[in-house]
Amino acid sequence: MTIDPRALRDAFGAFPTGVTVVTTHDHAGNPIGFTANSFTSVSLDPPMLLVCLAKTSRNFGVMTGTARFAVNILSETQKDVSNTFARPVEDRFAAVAWSDAPGGCPVFADVAAWFECSMDRVIDAGDHVVLLGLITSFANYGLNGLGYARGGYFTPMLAGKAVSAAADGNLRIGAVVERDGQVLLIGTNPVSLPTCDAGAEDPAEALSAYLEKLTGLQASLGFLYSVYDDKSDGHQHIVYRAFLSDGKPKQGHFLDPATAAEKASDRPTADILSRFAIESSIGNFGVYFGSETAGKVHPIPVKRA
Structure with missing residues (x-):
């Protein structure tokens, strides 16, 4: 069966997801981050989650080589944050209030929740990799998350x-x-x-x-x-x-x-x-x-x- 990539992408888009920004620091100590909706909770014991990253991402080398990363679950007031981290903006972090989590990864203000993880493994998956993280700290602020489906926010x-x-x-x-x-x-x-x-x-x-x-x-x-x-x-x-x-x-x-x-x-x-x-x-x-x-x-x- 021949599968049209665009049609497949549209079909995947029928599934409503939340919106996250995944963050870490590069080797020079600079914060980096990217918008991702391919986020999933994996396990409570041990506490684990995963997020997918395209091999074409400009953050690929840093993210696959980092020892720790954070996942920020954006709240429904943060569509502009999602857009900023989805675009090739030089200083993305200038547009958002953030601080370091206990392990040193950037976490944002006004999010619905955040999770800081140690990298458990990087799994090859076609044109993406799966970043499997062991959760070491988290915070939950009780806010509604920002949703995304069919190419639009809700x-x-x-x-x-x-x-x-x-x-x-x-x-x-x-x-x-x-x-x-x-x-x-x-x-x-x-x-x-x-x-x-x-x-x-x-x-x-x-x-x-x-x-x-x-x-x-x-x-x-x-x-x-x-x-x-x-x-x-x-x-x-x-x-x-x-x-x-x-x-x-x-x-x-x-x-x-x-x-x-x-x-x-x-x-x-x-x-x-x-x-x-x-x-x-x-x-x-x-x-x-x-x-x-x-x-x-x-x-x-x-x-x-």
Whole structure:
């Protein structure tokens, strides 16, 4: 079987993960670090964890030769920290408050938790290596972690708030079904998002079943995108991001969201499509709360100075 690396990467991206920054000091004593979401707890006795590192990483030589390293679990206010340590910035540590853990590895302020480890072994794994660490110290601050899936950040706090906001009322469930930068829409002019009534079912289950029946393809839901009360139709609306398996849908067609916004069947749909066009271009998604005419987009919050 021939596997397309890009398609495989996209499939891996369906699994929601936390976001970490792995740190140590180089031979000259300078702090180094990189963003990683391939982090896993391994064992409680002995206490162990692992993180994966690409062989192409500029930190590869230092990280595979170090005796100790730390894993910082970023909190939901630290999207900017994740971005900084994922980019080729010369002085990444100038943008974050940090100190040395007991063993000397850099650990950050405002994280959800951190772990300092001694290197147990480095395991070869294809185009990556696995850094297996024996935990020697840690701290847990009780904060929610920053999440990542399908190329975008999310936070548990915003997702929970959105569900609570729409828990009461007559629910309609819709989806921004995305593929290669385009959105699945119903109709030609006007166009609308695929939408169904929730009824007595779980909203997410009802929407998944509806999308699969509508398109004949396998559907998977991402995260909440919009929650609003539409006084014109008397419904509460919840809109999710969603994804379909490969293939041509039985109904609906994929269009550029910015262009499609001009053909939208109503103002909320036009607003959703216009916002999605902007947010998908920068990879930073928020959750809208409000009515069909006014509300607020709650972006993933950034760390305060």
